[in-house]
Each structure stands twice: as C-alpha cells, then as structure tokens.
Amino acid sequence: MRTASLYGLYKMGIKKILIFCTMSLIIYSCSKENLEPDNPPITPPPSTEKPKQFNTSTDNLLIKHELRAAWLTTAWKLDWPGTTTGADNQRNLLISIINNLKSLNINVIYFQAMTSCEAFYSSSIFPWSSYITGTQGQNPGFDPLAVAIEAAHSRGMELHAWINPLRVGAVTTVNVPSHPAVLYPNRYSEYKGVRYWNAGLPEVRVFLQDAVKEIVNNYNVDGIHFDDYFYPDGLKSSADTWNDSAAYALYGAGKTLNEWRENNIDMMVKAVNEAIKGAKAKAVFGISPSGQYANTLALYANPITWMNNKWIDYLAPQIYWQIGHSTADFDKLARFWSSSSAGVPVFPGLAAYRLGESGFPTVTEFLNQVSLCRALPNINGNVWFRTEHILKDPMNSFIKQNLYQTPSLVPKIGTYNTTIPQAPSVSLSQKIITWNFVDNATEYVVYELQRIGTGNDWNAVIRYKGGNTTFSGENTKNYIVIAVNGREKSTYQKVVYVP
The missing domain is CATH 2.60.40.10 (Immunoglobulins)
Structure with missing residues (x-):
C-alpha cells in the first residue's frame, strides 16, 4: 500500500514537471515573439561620403588664374624709398618690399618708374628722380627699376613699369637743364599750378612713344602701365583756360574742341601701344583710369574706345568706393566695366588705403569686393592701392588668410x-x-x-x-x-x- 502510494506520488510529480516544462517553453516562445519586433537587426545607412579619388568620367576640374597686383608707388616717396637714404639701404628696402609682396601671393607689381618726367631708371630722356636722392638729376648709385625687375622675376612675379604719361610737374619745380620741360617749353600748358603735355601736338605723341620704347628696349619689363593722368581734371567743366588753341587750329580737322581732345588721347593710346608692341611683342600695355566712366570722360579719356579697338591689353579701373555707395556703387561699376570690356580683361583697383574710413570700416568690405569680382565675367583679378597698406595689418593678415591663401598664375593677357x-x-x-x-x-x-x-x-x-x-x-x-x-x-x- 505504501509502495503504491509512493508510485502514485511519483507519477503525479512527473506530470507536474512535464506541465511546468511545457508551460515554460510556451512562455519563452511567446516572450521571444513579443521581443523580436522591438529589437530589429540594425542596417547601416548608405554612405554619403564622396570618393576621395577624382573620377574623370563624372567630375569637373576648375583651374582658375588670377591677377593679384599691387601698385608700388614712388611719387612723394610713398611706398618707396620713404625716409630711407643711401644706395645700399634703398636697394635692400626695395628688395624687402618685393619679398613681402611675394609672401602675400601677389604675382604682378606695377612699379612707378617715372613721376612727372623724373625717372627711377637710367634714361637719356628724363633726369633721375629727386625722390631717390633729394636732388633731381643726381645718379643714385644704383638702378631701382633694374633691381625691382630682378627681385620680382627671381620670385616668379611680373613687373610692369608704371608711368605718368602727360603730367610734367608743378610749375614751382626748378628743373635741371636736361629736363624735358626745359628742353621743350612749347609742348606743355599749365592748369591750376601744374604743367601737362599738350596731347594735341604730334611731337608729344612721338615723345611718349620714345619714352616707352626706351624702357621696353633697355629693361626686361613685362609691360607698360599708365595711370589716370590725361587732360587736367576739371578742365572740361570749368572756364577753359587751357592753352591749346593754336594746336586745335592746326589739327582740329573739323572736330569740336571736345571731340578733338578726346581723339588726341585715343591717338596717344594707339601710338603708345604700337610702340610697345613694335619693341617687344610680348610686353603688355594697360591703363588704370577712374572707376567712374563719367569721371574718365571728363579727362577726355574713353576706355571703351580703347577696349573696342584693342589698343590696350587690359583695363584696371580704380573703383575706390564701397559696395552700395550712393553715387559710385562698387557693385554697379564692376558690372559696368565687365559688360563693356569687349573681351579685354578687367582688373578693378581696390582702395586698401581707405580701410578705417566710414565706407570701409572693416576688411569685410574687401572680401565682398574680391568675391564679387571673382564671380563676374571678364574680371580675372584685382590691383591694390597701394603697397604700404597691404603690407601692414590688418590687411596683411587678412589677405594671407582669406583671399590669397595659395599662389595663382597670371591669366593670359594680350594678343601675343x-x-x-x-x-x-x-x-x-x-x-x-x-x-x-x-x-x-x-x-x-x-x-x-x-x-x-x-x-x-x-x-x-x-x-x-x-x-x-x-x-x-x-x-x-x-x-x-x-x-x-x-x-x-x-x-x-x-x-x-x-x-
């Protein structure tokens, strides 16, 4: 009886164990089914990283060349030589300035080689500049233009000789006997205390041709650069006291006085270009007029005529106002010159000297101007006025860090x-x-x-x-x-x- 009871208990225990195990399996199975939707397998998202290797079939390569130029001003000793005296010191300073421009990734220098008929090079036409030694006509003991060319070229930079074409100098200046104003007193007239060559005289145009040929033949310059001095500023809109009536009577040829004067400048530009190309075909010729078309027309200078006729290889309009200026908006002026260039490269001049003025409170204005120029057709660079102002902070650091971080080749200029x-x-x-x-x-x-x-x-x-x-x-x-x-x-x- 006891054995049977034990056996019965045993059977009941087995059943309970089996039931427990079965229920456990069911519960586990149900639990697993309930958990699966909450823990799906993780599928990595598709990669958005672009391949590191350039694909010639699908990718586009953009190679841009940009002129990055600076005017190196010698008039009034502004950028050079300053207060530095002595041949060795002045030579070393000039080389140092060019070296510093190189560190900014500047690739073109417009070196002012002649101011008011005074030369910074050895010339048989003009006396040595008084800005070098303090005495007009005194040999400084070295050739600044030659030094500048060698320093620029050895650093992979171009150097263009910048000259004032028609400005003779102040009437109060006492000139040496070899000065052209002394030799040719009938070729200039005076206006508001300044002498200017009379562009209506054929002999003046020949004189300017000889002047540029002397530079191009004797020096390995990359080009000749004219600034914005043509007929005197204000002459066209004021009482006309300019003494060119005799020349007008001889050469006016039925033109009005204004037409004749503008044609005189056109003929001068054309003649100078021919002289340069005849002496050295690869040397380029460019001009930097006022950034406002009306202002340059007031000097009887019409850059659109020059560009349409390809008498110049580039134009560097001095757009020295800020974006949004009420009467001289940089944006509008840059677009005007870009659309009027007839395919001639345009390199707007930038007013670094104005940093800190009301229209140029920070360097951001120059960032916006350069960015605009880079976006416009026919504009492939800029020219900074002037060297001193881009070699000191904050402009120096700003240009290095934000504009010219890496070098650039000079774009194609000219027809040669x-x-x-x-x-x-x-x-x-x-x-x-x-x-x-x-x-x-x-x-x-x-x-x-x-x-x-x-x-x-x-x-x-x-x-x-x-x-x-x-x-x-x-x-x-x-x-x-x-x-x-x-x-x-x-x-x-x-x-x-x-x-």
Missing part, C-alpha cells in the same frame, strides 16, 4: 602668343610624382585637386611652382602637373591619385 608647351608626361612611384622636361617650358606647376562641397566640381590649388621635375604627394590626394611658358599654360596629361 608664345609657344604653348606640351603637357608633361607624369608617373607615380609610391608618393613621388615625376615628370619629364618639356621644351619651351619656363617652369612647372603642381596642382592639388580639392572637391568643392559634396558636388562633382573640384578646385585646383597650386602646391608647387618652379623648375623641378619631382614632387612628393600626400596620401588620398589627387594631383595634376602642367608646364608654363610665360603666360601660356599647357594642358595636363592625367590626374594622379596617391593612394
């Missing part, structure tokens, strides 16, 4: 065609990019390609410029190599990717 070099043949070994010497190449440029945002456009940024034929690249970077001959640039053979 030098030989376009062939594209270098490029190879890669580990990180070393190598290319061959190219006939007619004066230097080589290595660009790093940088994707713009997340799109398919890439900027080309200069990483090397010089005569070597090797370059050490960086991992996951894309590069191209071109050959350069003056202002002519080759294409590139291929994009090199360093894994």
